[in-house]
Amino acid sequence: MNKKTFPKGVHPPDKKELSKEFKIEVFPAGKTVVIPLHQHTGAPAEPLVKKKDRVLKGQKIGEAKGFISANIHSPVSGTVKSIEPHVTPLGKNVLSVIIENDGEDELFPEIKPLKNDPHSYSPEEVRNAVREAGIVGLGGAAFPTSVKLSPPKEYPVDTVILNGAECEPYLTTDYRLMLERVDEIIEGAEILKETVGASKIYLGVEDNKPDVIELYEQKLNGRADFEVAPLKTKYPQGGEKMLIKAILGREVPTGGLPFHVGVLVQNVGTTYAVYETLKTGMPLIERVLTITGEGVKEPKNLQVRIGTMFKDIIEFAGGYVGKPGKLIMGGPMMGISQWTDIVPVLKATSGILVLPEEELPKKKEYNCIGCNSCTEHCPMNLVPTRIVTLAKNERFEDAKDWGLMDCIECGTCSYVCPANIPLVHWIRFGKSGYIKLKKKSEK
Template sequence: MLKTFKGGIHPPYNKDLTNSKPIEKATLPKKVIIPMGMHIGAPSEPIVKVGDMVKKGQKIGEAKSFVSVPVHASISGKVTAVEPRPWPGGGLMMSVVIESDGKDELDYSITPPKPLSQLSPDEIKNLIREAGITGLGGAGFPTQVKLSFPPEKNVDTIIINAAECEPYITADHRLLLERPDDVVLGIEAIMKATGIKRAFIGIEDNKLDAVESIKKTIKDKEGIEVVVLATKYPQGGEKQLIKAVTGREVPSGGLPMDAGVIVNNAGTCAAIANTLKTGLPLIERITTVTGSGIKEPKNLLIRIGTPLIDIIEQCGGFKGTPGKVLMGGPMMGLAQSTLDVPAIKGTSGLLVLEKHDLHLFEPSPCIKCARCVDACPINLLPTTIAKFAQKNMWNEAELYHAMDCVECGCCSYVCPAHIPLTQHIRIAKSHIIALRRQK
């Protein structure tokens, strides 16, 4: 029987647009806009100024706290601005703008490190940190922080998230097919850095070719196992993945390490492998560009900081009249108000939907059908929390565990009254965080 979790939904997956398309290297961008805060934690501080010439891989942002990572130039060229710029998360973020010189020259400091067999656990963690590697599944948590858990947490299991449950996105699927050795090398590095002897790779059963690809790669590897998961959204959520693979539950308000587990994305593992083999920091990633509003859907290997408009043009441009552009997928993606914002480390997908594909509904009163309760993968009461949010009752929303919501969108998806439950809960969470800071 396939492993899974309670709740969840089965939206149309629409992965056939790109799941058979090989990864294609994007053309070198003429300009990149590199935000200093592409990760959870403190933003990096720019260490370059306007007029500086920089090389590919050169550090341009310094991390000043533990929960942070450095930021690097993804192209060579001239720094033309160091200023707040619009970024995909909304609002403004301090960014470094680089105009390409067309040479794509590598910084002199980039050299391959010692082989993995000769690196100590601390050396591996430091390499990961200095390479600016974060979770590439979307949240952007600094990877070295995940690997530096306190000994009293008794972490004994690594889970590699290769579920890729978000509709339309196929970046990890193609990675598992085309670069399985990199994924496995990254897993081995994580195992050595943490001393953990057991690792599971979770892959949904709509990617059986990827399952076979990884199984062949790990046949002589000790301690690494593939777990085939039922195809269901949000199977790739950390808490759901841990429950499905190990049967353990992350406690309310806790982290995966509180359940004895650390979770890393397959793309993060490949990024670690690339650093181990070349010395390059994280300056590029695989992004699925797809949707009914794209002429030629593709899986592109793009440079971090590439403006979204450039990425769309490399896929033939828009088809029809675009109605919405999402960074990410349809369930958890962020709608973009401008195409001048850049792709960041967490940009797993760029989804363009034609205007006629958008269905907008006016909310109606809740009919108390409890479909949102059945669908919630965290076992919350979404409609109750949403009502508290609508009445500005933040303390009550917190008592009903609003902060445990993972904002997966399942409740909004199944609601027959078309109430934007996830958005109401998100507002409640922001107010709860603000109140906590005041206290």
């Protein structure tokens, strides 16, 4: 097997064995769902419903505002209890539509596919359908997919890369999807390829999922336009730039996007969601996620409605084991730690991770001793400690010269730092400082 990879990176213990054997279960919608109107990159959506309105499953309740934004739909049928700010896993209070579920799952009548055969959609129709369905990147970034599908004309896209690397430890969402929704993903990928006018598809999968690689190689049966690209298991293999570097050897220019090198990268989960929307006309109201970690009794892979409370899911997974230390949305490397479990699942919630107290790293912070571990492992080839020192001293311009804004915040540097310096945290501080500085100077 010809395994591809990118330079540098790390090998955290992958811990996927906790949940990888469990098939995707359907999780029944809870009594109340909370749908934040801002779950994606870009502008928040505007509410279309009022308090006490009756809404139906799949009904649009939030309207995208602007090009980079996404529609929001009701995942259940029921009554709008209130529209008020609610805390989300992203840490902020966001205006949310809170719906009392009547349990009937009455479908919104307008929901039906535009055409019977998903392959017969024109590129324009695909983009519109995806936009209408409020599909965003399900890998975690939540970037509106319709925008990704509309690259500027001067940058022709020749290759689609399906991101099935799932390099985050613990998570098995994409793994299960790839195993259980083979045909949907393959067809979805083909539609994406046609939409952007590419000629080749790669499915990037890390070699810790040999069953997936074997399955797809069998299915694709030597097709020239669709290949499985086995990747070395290494974090952050699933980062867009790393994936493109590993599979195609192309480097996305600094400050650029994949389309600058003629590539569209799409998460397998998103690909599946696109296919489902085109096939059934149903907007994005549910997703697959992994509930895992040493801190929950029964790790599972679940199909849940957007807006379901973390607490309900954790209870469904048998509750906490011992004293929970950390509750994380996403994986351990890039996930966001939560201060409460009363937060809703978002479109981009790829996993819920509970780490018990004893699993948390207990390390003292030291001064940087210049060991170079961060430099030796940074997949972007940055010198993180240098950037952090500059950012700490609020020398944002200088930090930018060292690549502050090129950091992908993958967490590799903090993971390897023997002095336990929260490097990523300081880089985020630097980024926001730099942006503020820029805004000020523009005025």
